[in-house]
Amino acid sequence: MTNAQDYDLECTNLMKHFGAVRAVDDVSFNIPKGSFFSILGPSGCGKTTLMRMIAGFENPTSGDIRIKGSSVLNTPPNKRNVKMVFQHLALFPMMNVYDNIAYGLKCNGVSAGEIETKVRDVLERIALPDVAKREIHQLSGGQKQRIAIARCMVLDPDVLLLDEPLGALDLKLREAMKIELKLLQHQFNTTFIYITHDQSEALVMSDHVAIMNNGKFEQIGKPEELYHKPDTAFVAGFVGDSNRWNGSVINMDAKQIKVETDTGLALVCQRNPNDGLSNGDAVNIFVRPEFIAAKKTKTKSSKDTQNTMSGAVDSILFNGANSRVLVRSDNGQLIEADIVVTGSASDLRSGDNVNMSWAHAQTMCFADKGEFDAK
Amino acid sequence: MQSDIKRLSLILLFAPFALWILLLIILPHLGMVVLSLREKVAPRVYEFGFGNYIDFINEPIYWNTLLRTGSMSILVTILALLIGFPIAYYIAKIAGRRSRGALFLLCLIPLWVSDLIRAFGWILLLRETGVFSSFLQWSGMVSEPIEFLYNDVTVVMGLVYTVILFMIVPLVSTLDGMDDAMIEAGYNLGGNGYTVLRRIIVPYAMPGIVSGCIVVFMMTAGSYLTPILLGGKNSSWFTEQIYDQFITRFNWESGAAFGFLLLAFTSFVVWLGLKLSGQTLANTVAKS
Structure with missing residues (x-):
């Protein structure tokens, strides 16, 4: 070898x-x-x-x-x-x-x-x-x-x-x-x-x-x-953009981990086999903006393989194909999600109420080593 | 309006410099040239002619002194460069950030004492009854007092000591501007210590080397105190000839001619040095 x-x-x-x-x-x-x-x-x-x-x-x-x-x-x-x-x-x-x-x-x-x-x-x-x-x-x-x-x-x-x-x-x-x-x-x-x-x-x-x-x-x-x-x-936070929450493990099985964020939100994360986590551990949770779908509240369609969150559009960050929306969630946190801005009437506007959802598989969870505390 | 103010401020800034150049450099030199072209035909009777210059050429002792001054000044310049370069390199590249300032200051300290006092310092050390001579007698290495003063070696050493700072300062400032990565790149691409010095460091420092050499050479050739005090009456420095003509022999016409010749000669040597080393003032001194 x-x-x-x-x-x-x-x-x-x-x-x-x-x-x-x-x-x-x-x-x-x-x-x-x-x-x-x-x-x-x-x-x-x-x-x-x-x-x-x-x-x-x-x-x-x-x-x-x-x-x-x-x-x-x-x-x-x-x-x-x-x-x-x-x-x-x-x-x-x-x-x-x-x-x-x-x-x-x-x-x-x-x-x-x-x-x-x-x-x-x-x-x-x-x-x-x-x-x-x-x-x-x-x-x-x-x-x-x-x-x-x-x-x-x-x-x-x-x-x-x-x-x-x-x-x-x-x-x-x-x-x-x-x-x-x-x-x-x-x-x-x-x-x-x-x-x-x-x-x-x-x-x-x-x-x-x-x-x-x-x-x-x-x-x-x-x-x-x-x-x-x-x-x-560290790698999850350093490579690419991501939304991050701090939280702790509620319970877990071989495939998934249920966590609760410090702001009281329950999320289900993909389990990384070698993460060495156990119940009650502090964790960092990462979700990439491109995996979050932000839709106006009336189009409600939440599957049970997804995490969801609701909030109101704080601002639209227009950047052509890389446009994002900043959503103020109900518990006050700002979350970034990728959106497509087509220029039509169906686009999100500031102040719209939105539902955000993303797959459990796209939710990454790591033991909290304090790397992000200062920021 | 705006451009008027700009022009006025330019004139105001430029005026002291222009006055200085005109009143203290150009006018006196023109006066010297005029003076040197007068021949004394009888007491208080002068006529135009090249007699003073012809006298210089006809009297070997004059032009021998000039050549001797020139060659010794070149020797002093070379020694100052050889000794100053490693010092400047150490200060700019090897010493830590904090010790750099201290070392530079140490180099400056001798300047706080006047030339005259420093020359007397050397005399105290080197004369027959001085510190060195006494020490050698006391230690039993010699039986009689030795006179270290009044020889060429002492004059050259004293001159190097006086002028070396003017070599170190421009060298430090050019070497300081050199990115360390350039030296590392020199090694990385396969150069050994000698190649890096010859092909990278020295060419890079050339503006500093040239301006340092010009300043040192001009200062040495035009110096008076050090050669006289350390070399005595037989140091045969050209400035001493000029002094003699003006003061001792009260022959201002001849002194003016000698002064002008010294200026022409040193300018020629600098020009020749630039030609031989393939440098120009524009891409060396102007850059340093």
């Missing part, structure tokens, strides 16, 4: 302590060849430290990092075949595009003729064949991005690390670059490790995503698994 050659990068029990702070706390993961792997977490969760350890700028307190099966702990950064695209790209402003890309090849002692061929080739592949003689400050944000990737890819790395490289771009360009990065990764067929705090970047581009919090990996999985089957309350 664990044939080392199948993995470009393996980390085992990786730890990094700064004094008493555990920046990276017992993290293990394997990244298969040629995949796009994202590490997603809030700022300060230790993801940058993890990346710097892989690149060799920090030494782990304990644990092992193996690239293509061999440990790199005693290899200095300039000898590791792991290249990095920095947050602010760190292109060299005193060199032109050609020299920026050629820098790594020159360091490796590649002959001038071969450098020329390789640089031309990589510029073709990133679809910027004519910029070789340009200065860095003459490039647009998206072009700089691609040059920074080309500068690494020309060295044919085993693993490419990307440290939130889209952070500095404006929204439109960021959306375009997401798709472009994914395409580039396919084209080069190199393992990309992408670090971000932006969940949409991670979900859109990645084959696998690791959710990191307080130095630990909460869950590793495909984007849709993280979204639909989160393992922990």
Whole structure:
């Protein structure tokens, strides 16, 4: 099963302590060849430290990092075949595009003729064949991005690390670059490790995503698994939008849990087999807005496989296809639900009384670890 | 209306600078040029001519002194760069945020004492009856007093000490603006310490290096106190020649010519240095 050659990068029990702070706390993961792997977490969760350890700028307190099966702990950064695209790209402003890309090849002692061929080739592949003689400050944000990737890819790395490289771009360009990065990764067929705090970047581009919090990996999985089957309350709250209630367990069987929220509402939740919950435990309950159907009160149709709640429309958040309604429930809580705004008379209006319903299966319930108390 | 106010404020802001340049730099230098082009034919009788410059060329001791001043100033500049760069790098890149300010302040402290007093400090240490000499005798390493003053090594050392701060300040400010990620990128892409220094750090710091070198070279070539006090009468510094012409020999015409020659010579050296290193003032000093 664990044939080392199948993995470009393996980390085992990786730890990094700064004094008493555990920046990276017992993290293990394997990244298969040629995949796009994202590490997603809030700022300060230790993801940058993890990346710097892989690149060799920090030494782990304990644990092992193996690239293509061999440990790199005693290899200095300039000898590791792991290249990095920095947050602010760190292109060299005193060199032109050609020299920026050629820098790594020159360091490796590649002959001038071969450098020329390789640089031309990589510029073709990133679809910027004519910029070789340009200065860095003459490039647009998206072009700089691609040059920074080309500068690494020309060295044919085993693993490419990307440290939130889209952070500095404006929204439109960021959306375009997401798709472009994914395409580039396919084209080069190199393992990309992408670090971000932006969940949409991670979900859109990645084959696998690791959710990191307080130095630990909460869950590793495909984007849709993280979204639909989160393992922990943190993942459920961090990935995607959701409505959240605090409550406690009333009773439970193998499939379902009955809970009562702090505001006195009874809900039935899907049971996650390994949740380790028992009666009376404090829980966080999550429901995604897209699973809540908000209908005007007269169209009452509640099945017994659904949780229901009634309230009045507080406001409509119009955003084209992603429009939402904010409903003030009868016990005073605000709940978000996705709606379709067609522009016709049947649309919800502010002040309408509505019934909200959603399937038991879409109600997620996790032990309350206090992560959401402060918010 | 708005543009009138803008123009007025520009003029008001610009006026002190323009007056300073005009009254204290351009006019005196024009006066110097005019003065240097007068030949004394009889007491209080002058006529126009290049006699003062021709005298300079015909007397080897004059232009030898100028060349000696130039080459020693270049040596001082190089030493100040070699010593100042690691210090600046340490302050800007390695020292922690808190110790950075303290270190910078430590570099500034010598400036609070005047050049003159600092030179006398060196004299106290280095003269025949000074601290070093006495210590060496006391420890038994030498049997007779040693004179450390009045030689070229002492002059160069004293000058480096006086001017090194003016090398460190621009270097710290350019290196400070350098993103640490750029150095890390240099290593990450396969460079070793030497490659990163030569291909990334030094080119990046070039504006600071150039402006530091220009300031240090100009200050050294034009310095008077340190070479005289530490090098004595035979330090043969060109400023000493100028002083002699003006004050001792009361030959203002010749002194003015020498002063102008020093300016032309140092400007030429700076120009040559920029040409040889492939830099221009516009993309170095203007950027630092």
